[in-house]
Amino acid sequence: MKEYLGNPKNTIEIIQKYEFMFQKKFGQNFLIDTHVLEKIINAAGVTKDDCVLEIGPGIGTMTQYLAENARQVVAVEIDRNLIPILGETLAAWDNVTIINEDILKVDIRELADRYNGGRPIKVVANLPYYITTPIIMGLFESGVPIDNITVMVQKEVADRMKEGPGSKDYGALSLAVQYYAKPEIVANVPPNCFIPRPNVGSAVIRLTRYTDPPVTVRDEKLMFKLIRASFNQRRKTLQNGLNNAPELPFSKEKVAAAIARMGLPASVRGEALTLSQFAELSDILGEP
Ligand code: SAM
Secondary structure (H helix, E strand, C coil): CCCCCCCHHHHHHHHHHCCCCCCHHHCCCEECCHHHHHHHHHHHCCCCCCEEEEECCCCCHHHHHHHHHCCEEEEEECCHHHHHHHHHHCCCCCCEEEEECCHHHCCHHHHHHHHHCCCCEEEEEECCHHHHHHHHHHHHHCCCCEEEEEEEEEHHHHHHHHCCCCCCCCCHHHHHHHHHEEEEEEEEECHHHEECCCCCCEEEEEEEECCCCCCCCCCHHHHHHHHHHHHHCCCCCHHHHHHCCCCCCCCHHHHHHHHHHCCCCCCCCHHHCCHHHHHHHHHHHCCC
């Protein structure tokens, strides 16, 4: 029989039955709201053709919904105390594989190959918030074939991912995400939709992977070095930010000339530049 977890009663029952202890260090906040679960699955557009990677299934609440809607679900969970629980809560579905591992150590490309023949997968998760950025950046930078990433994250982080120049939330994460994907906030989710309640607001964000990046740049790595250096020293001018970064080899004169060639004032700050301006700056500075 299929016993769904997406409500407080069944969730508490399972937690008590296994005497499960929540681990703060793993960012464990389990979803207990069916409307939110349905919104996430719908936003990801999960169909019976899809192979879905779930990061951190917890007790399997969202995994059940994914298994119902997808062809195949691969769920990676770090906490070994949750594995026997998942054995029970997912027993009614035969299209779920649980991997007891740290997602940051898993070869996700290999998983996509093994379970989806190298075709693009969907990533759906209520993420452990303490490692949101390394998870998202790892997924993009490692070249895993991805259709979209639809995830619950801390509200502030969702805002940072979608902002542009002029916003206080604009930064290196915004530019990195927007180079690889189109970000859209799908829902804002209050703390009372989780057990235990997190002490921050949450949001579901969908990142739809671009087939071709929205800007062309000769040296992607150099562009991201420039972006990181500019935002490391937010209050400094772009010129000073780039000159003070030990990983960048450019002379003061070369940086000043590049900024002038782009028609920007010498006092411009990095936070005023768009993604295409960072690409242009990278192309100019990278010229032999
Ligand atoms: N998906 C469940 C839900 O929505 O109710 C649980 C979400 S909870 C916010 C995050 C989950 O990620 C927890 O189950 C936690 O143990 C797991 N987790 C934390 N760090 C992890 C890591 N490095 N690798 C894999 N899973 C991790």
